[in-house]
Structures are given as C-alpha cells and as structure tokens.
Amino acid sequence: MGSFDFFALALTCPDCGASYTENAPTNMQTKIQNHMYLAMLAVGTKLDIYYPITDCGYALVNPPVKKDSFTLIDAWECVNCSGYQWALITVEDSVLTGGQAVKLSCEIINNVNYLSDDANDIGWQIVSGKAVYEGSERL
Numbered sequence: 732m733g734s735f736d737f738f739a740l741a742l743t744c745p746d747c748g749a750s751y752t753e754n755a756p757t758n759m760q761t762k763i764q765n766h767m768y769l770a771m772l773a774v775g776t777k778l779d780i781y782y783p784i785t786d787c788g789y790a791l792v793n794p795p796v797k798k799d800s801f802t803l804i805d806a807w808e809c810v811n812c813s814g815y816q817w818a819l820i821t822v823e824d825s826v827l828t829g830g831q832a833v834k835l836s837c838e839i840i841n842n843v844n845y846l847s848d849d850a851n852d853i854g855w856q857i858v859s860g861k862a863v864y865e866g867s868e869r870l
C-alpha cells in the first residue's frame with residue numbers, strides 16, 4: 732500500500748555536477764498514477780494517469796493540447812549537495828518519454844504544462860497561468 736511512485740530518471744545535478752542513473756536514489760516522488768505502489772517509473776513506462784492531474788500535486792501552467800501528452804516539472808534531491816533540484820519530464824500518449832534536470836526560471840516554468848506543488852515551498856506561484864517568484868533566494 733504505497734502512497735506514491737517514483738520517477739526513475741538519469742539526472743545530472745546542475746549545481747554540483749553529480750550524475751545519477753535511473754536506479755539512483757533521487758527521491759523523485761509522484762502521485763500521478765491511479766494506483767500508487769512505490770513503482771519506479773522509468774523512460775518508456777506507460778503511466779496509468781489520474782485525472783485531473785491538478786489533483787496529483789501539480790499546478791496547471793498551460794493546458795495541454797492532448798490530455799495524455801504534456802510536460803511537467805517535478806522535484807528531486809541531489810544527495811551529493813543536499814539540494815532540492817528539478818527535472819523537466821515529458822509524457823506522450825501516457826508514456827514517460829524523457830526527463831532532464833533543469834534550473835527553475837520564469838521562462839522554463841512558463842513553457843510547461845504542469846509544475847509540482849513542491850515549487851511553492853521555495854517561493855514559486857502560478858498566477859493567472861504565469862510563473863511568479865516570491866522566494867528569498869537569488870535566482
């Protein structure tokens with residue numbers, strides 16, 4: 732009886748350069764599936780997506796053209812520098828097709844469909860479909 736799954740992606744930390752394979756512990760939790768069971772969701776996995784995705788811990792930035800094909804930004808942890816990091820994930824026809832580490836910025840957030848609610852913790856808000864940074868860290 733898990734309460735979430737994990738995205739399992741090969742990621743390189745943009746802060747310290749540490750790289751992780753899809754089997755590494757990046758603690759990238761997601762509640763995007765109907766039945767969560769601590770599954771490792773790797774590139775190529777067909778997702779059993781729960782709709783609306785806004786009930787899965789993601790804020791809507793831009794409505795996707797097709798509901799099962801979208802991009803989202805989610806949080807992960809770099810154990811090397813203990814940093815909160817972010818990844819841009821792509822889903823096409825419900826299949827996880829890619830993921831890469833990104834730094835959050837208005838530009839990158841404004842181009843995705845969904846943003847993890849975890850971004851609220853460091854000061855990002857979506858206001859009228861646009862990214863607004865209200866945090867204290869220098870961007």
Ligand SMILES: [Zn+2]
Nearest residue numbers: 744747809812
């Ligand atoms: Zn790092």
